[in-house]
Amino acid sequence: MAFHLLQHDRQGAQLMAQALQQAVASVRHCSRCHTFTEDEVCEVCRNPQRDASKLCVVETPADQAAVERTAAYRGLYFVLMGKLSPLDGIGPKDIGLAKLFERAADGQVQEVILATNFTAEGEATAHVIGEALKARGLRVTRLARGVPAGSELEYVDLGTIAHALVDRR
């Protein structure tokens, strides 16, 4: 990308450099949910319309955006900015779990919804967080696993069908 900009769009490169510099200088983490923001507390956390009794835990701001797009969730978030990954040496301290436990114990949160990815590392992260929060007396739920909307069984992997069978309702 750098080569392309230098050869074809030097003005664009200049603008991008400025924007990046500005972002580096002004973007920080929300003190409540840890997502990226330019303020001390982000817009979602400041919004009095949001349901403060629900806290949705996601891995990244992109995952948070995915949940927001559904317009099906009106609670608050905690963004891990990562996931547990023992093989890469990423443990509970590196993804700020202590901060999450503190946040979830604010007295308002009644349900923590684990929305980490359905990958091996995301599942492990959900498990560790879930056990810790349950031990603290909180109600913990997990996004449903199953067959995605619009799909034909024939083309769905067998692990997913097996889960959908176990979790049938």
Next chain:
Amino acid sequence: MAFHLLQHDRQGAQLMAQALQQAVASVRHCSRCHTFTEDEVCEVCRNPQRDASKLCVVETPADQAAVERTAAYRGLYFVLMGKLSPLDGIGPKDIGLAKLFERAADGQVQEVILATNFTAEGEATAHVIGEALKARGLRVTRLARGVPAGSELEYVDLGTIAHALVDRR
């Protein structure tokens, strides 16, 4: 395929023609579950190890094979050999729903698991069958909808995330 065989593999074409002819002559529908078989009653329906209290309704033999591959289901099946599709003029009679209702009322079936596809037509089919079976006093369940195993939220469509939120557990 026909051109390829005629040009490169005339012997293969001969063999395939014979196999097809034989299949057309010998393959019929299982009298209990309606799937393809060469016998009066198929191997699955004949197997005394299968749990006769559960009946899984699928659209096609390929979907049945997908559920079988999971090795997570030990009940029996009913294969619709199609789905309701009002736009194409395919109604309850065309997919043998009367036969399904009769099969489900054998006195042994205690739960009917609707495993039609999660497409618009598959969902409509599941709805119609479900209502009719419930009216007959049967317990009806549906495969869980949700986020498929191995996937990252960021790349999952919003309808699926919304369902996974509603069905969280």
